Amino acid sequence: APAPAPVSTGHLPGPDVVNSLLETAHARFAPVTDGAVADYIPALACASPSLFGLCVVDVDGSVYRAGDTGHEFSIQSVAKPFVFALVAQVIGVDEARRQLGVNNSGLAFNSVLAIELNADRTANPMVNAGAIATTSLVPGSDAAARWAFIHEGLSRFAGHSLALDEEVYASESATNLRNRGIAQLLDGYGRMYSDPVEATDLYTRTCSLLITVEDLAVMSATLADGGVNPVTGEQVVDPLVCKRTLAVLATAGLYERSGEWLYDVGLPAKSGVSGAIMTVAPGKGGLATFSPPLDEAGNSVRGRLAAQFLSDALGLNIF
Ligand code: DON
Numbered sequence: 285a286p287a288p289a290p291v292s293t294g295h296l297p298g299p300d301v302v303n304s305l306l307e308t309a310h311a312r313f314a315p316v317t318d319g320a321v322a323d324y325i326p327a328l329a330c331a332s333p334s335l336f337g338l339c340v341v342d343v344d345g346s347v348y349r350a351g352d353t354g355h356e357f358s359i360q361s362v363a364k365p366f367v368f369a370l371v372a373q374v375i376g377v378d379e380a381r382r383q384l385g386v387n388n389s390g391l392a393f394n395s396v397l398a399i400e401l402n403a404d405r406t407a408n409p410m411v412n413a414g415a416i417a418t419t420s421l422v423p424g425s426d427a428a429a430r431w432a433f434i435h436e437g438l439s440r441f442a443g444h445s446l447a448l449d450e451e452v453y454a455s456e457s458a459t460n461l462r463n464r465g466i467a468q469l470l471d472g473y474g475r476m477y478s479d480p481v482e483a484t485d486l487y488t489r490t491c492s493l494l495i496t497v498e499d500l501a502v503m504s505a506t507l508a509d510g511g512v513n514p515v516t517g518e519q520v521v522d523p524l525v526c527k528r529t530l531a532v533l534a535t536a537g538l539y540e541r542s543g544e545w546l547y548d549v550g551l552p553a554k555s556g557v558s559g560a561i562m563t564v565a566p567g568k569g570g571l572a573t574f575s576p577p578l579d580e581a582g583n584s585v586r587g588r589l590a591a592q593f594l595s596d597a598l599g600l601n602i603f
Contacts, residue, residue, distance in 0.1 A: 286370055288460075289495055290445075294342070294567065294568070295414050295567075295568055296342050296546065296565075296568050296569050296598060297598060297599070298392050299346065299348070301344075301597065301598075302337070302340055302348045302418070303348055303350075305348070305594060305598060306338050306339075306348055306392045306594070307350050307599045308338060308593075309338060309350065309590045309593050309594055309597075310336060310338055310349060310350040310351045310590075310598075312589075312593065312597075313575075313586045313589045313590050313593070314351070314400075314586070315547065316336075316500060316585060316586050316589060317333075317577075318579075318585045319333075319577030319578050319579065319585035319586075320577055320578060321504060321559070321576045321577055321578070322557040322559075322576070322578055322582070323560070324459070324557075325452065325456045325459060325557070326454055326455045326459065327449075327452045327455035327456070328358070328452065328455075328557065328558055328576075331357070331558065331559065332576070333350045333577050335355055335559070335574065335575060335576060336351045336352060336573075336574070336575045337349075337350070337351040337352035337353040337354075337355060337496075337497040337573070337574045337575075338350045338351055338353070338497065338571070338572070338573050338590055338594075339353050339498045339500070339501035339571070339572050339573075339593075340501060340569055340571050340572075340598075341502050341504065341505035341514065341515070341569055341570050342502040342505065342506055342514070342569040343499075343508055343509040343514050343567065343568060344514060344567075344570070345469055345496065345505075345515045347502075347515075348498075349498065352497070352574065353496060353498050353585040354496055354498070355497070355574065356447075356449075356494045356495065356496055356566050357493075357494070357495065357496075357558045357559065357560065357561070357574060357576075358449045358452045358492050358493065358494060358495075358558050359438075359446075359490075359491065359493045359494070359500075359556060359558070360491045360543060360553065360556030360557045360558045360560070361393065361410070361415070361491070361554065361556035361557065361582075362495075362500065362502035362554050362555070362556040362561075362562055363438060363490045363491060363493065363556075364409055364410050364415045364418070364559050365408075365409075365410065365507070365529050365532070365533055365537070365554050366378070366437065366438050366503065367415065367418055367419060367422070367434060367437070367490060367531065368384075368409040368410075368415075368418050368436040368529055369507075369511075369520075369521045369525050369526065369529045370422075370433070370434070370438075370521065371418050371421045371422060371481050372476055372521075372525045372528060372529070373429070373521045373525050374421075374423055374591075375421060377524060377528045377589060379429045380409075380418075380421075380448075380528070381528075383406075383417070383421065383460070383475075383477065383525070384406050384408065384414050384417055384418055385402070385404040385406050385407050385408050385409075385412075385414060386408050386409075386531070386532050386535060387402070387404075387408060387409065387535065387536075388407070388535050388536045388539075388540070388542055389402055389407035389408065389411055389413075389536070389539075389542075390400075390540055390582070390583065391438050391492070391539075391540055392485050392539060392582075393410075393411050393412055393441050393462070393510050393539045393581075393582055394411070394412045394462055394466070394538060395411070395413075396462075396465065396466060397465065397562040398413065398468065399409065399413055399473070400468065401585075404475075405470055405473045405475040406470060406475045407558060408532055408535065409532060409537075410532060410533065410536040410537055410539070410554065411536065412463055412466055413466050413470055413475075414488075415487060415588065416466060416467050416470065416474055416476070416483050416484055416487045417470055417476055417477065417478075417483075417491065418466075419434070419475065419483045419486050419487045420477040420478040420479075420480070420483035420486075420487065420495065420548050421477050421478075422434060422478045427485075427486065428431070429484050430482075430486055431486055431489065434489075434490050435493070437520070438490070438493060438503075439587070440493065440516075440518055440520045441502070441503040441506050441513065441520055442499040442500075442502055442503050443499075443513050443515045443516045443518075444493060444499075446493045447493070447494045448489065448492055448493055448494065448497060449492045449493070449494050450492075452491075453488065453489055453492035453494040456488050456491065456492065457488055459507025460484065460488055461490070463487065464481070465485050466481055467480035467481070467483060467484045473481040474497060476533060476547050480486060490495070491556075495560075496574075497560070497572045497573065497574040498563050498572070499572075500560055500572035500574075501562075501569075501570045501571065501572035502515050503562065503570070503572075504562040504563065504564050504569075504571065504572055505570035506570070507526055507529060507552075507564045508522055508564050508565055508566055508568060508569050508570050509567075509569075510523035510526050510527040510534075511523055511525060514570075530552040530564055530566060531552075533552035533553060533554055533564065534546060534551075534552040535554055537553045537554040537555065538553060538554075538555055538581070538583055539555075539581050539582065539583075541579075541581045541583060542580060545583075546586070548588075548592045549588075549591050549592050549595045549601065550595055550600075550601030550602050550603045551563050551564060551565055551591070551595055551600055551601065551602060552564045552566075553591065555582065555583040555584060555587070557558065557578065557582050558572065558574075559574055559575050559576035559577070559578065559579055559584045559587065560572065560574050560575050560584065560587070561566065561573050561584070561587035561588065561591060562582065562589045563594075563595070563600075565595075565598075565602075568600060571591060571594055571600075573586065573587035573590050574587070575587050575590075
């Protein structure tokens with residue numbers, strides 16, 4: 285087999301190299317026991333800490349897997365870039381920047397202080413404040429139409445209709461007082477663009493959509509492929525929307541750890557509290573990892589280690 289590419293080559297290495305490096309990453313990081321499963325959403329607390337899946341999808345549609353790739357989990361914050369892309373596709377990338385902001389808040393994903401400290405309030409579409417504001421921009425004549433826009437849009441990124449985890453949705457709906465407060469505060473600052481209660485509910489429902497690590501790698505590869513899903517061939521969003529979405533991910537996809545992530549991994553990415561991380565190698569493909577134990581910023585510990593290893597070994601780092 286050819287040696288792994290040590291620097292960016294413009295394409296992924298061949299199938300044997302990708303398969304063997306995924307197996308190596310799985311074997312190397314499965315024994316890591318650092319981090320803790322999120323428990324502030326009660327339904328997430330029962331996730332098995334030993335689950336660990338990795339998947340790469342090439343922009344030509346080839347799929348490579350290691351570990352628990354068939355396990356379903358709620359998408360959580362990894363939905364944020366896709367909802368942003370779908371909304372930016374409708375309102376335009378400049379209007380999206382004006383109404384939502386694109387700078388890192390420097391604070392935790394659910395920070396209320398960030399709303400007070402940042403003059404544009406919403407910070408960016410990857411933190412909860414900016415994501416709920418993004419949801420408030422979703423087009424549709426009523427809540428059902430707006431939900432259909434989100435559900436159908438995310439399903440197009442994945443290539444099939446996504447199911448909802450009713451238990452996670454009910455669990456988070458019963459405990460999301462903080463997100464409801466964030467939405468009200470933004471409304472007070474004129475940075476919510478429809479009813480804050482409805483937008484928070486739609487946001488919570490979005491976070492509860494079920495995916496596998498393989499679904500997420502397809503979604504990631506769609507962002508790598510200028511908005512074309514490489515498995516279905518569908519153009520989901522325009523290349524410009526994709527480019528701007530990846531810029532926001534580089535800036536804020538790993539929250540206040542985004543600088544360290546870019547320093548180590550050199551790729552735009554998005555994490556979520558169920559333990560998923562999607563990493564995008566523009567023009568090449570998408571990597572997705574799933575492992576529930578998180579660090580203090582809410583990012584999967586094994587996912588970060590695997591993304592750093594694979595970015596180097598597969599020659600993906602954009603720098
Ligand atoms: O709103 C929340 O708190 C969750 N539904 C999503 C947060 C999340 O995934 C942050 N990621 N690390």
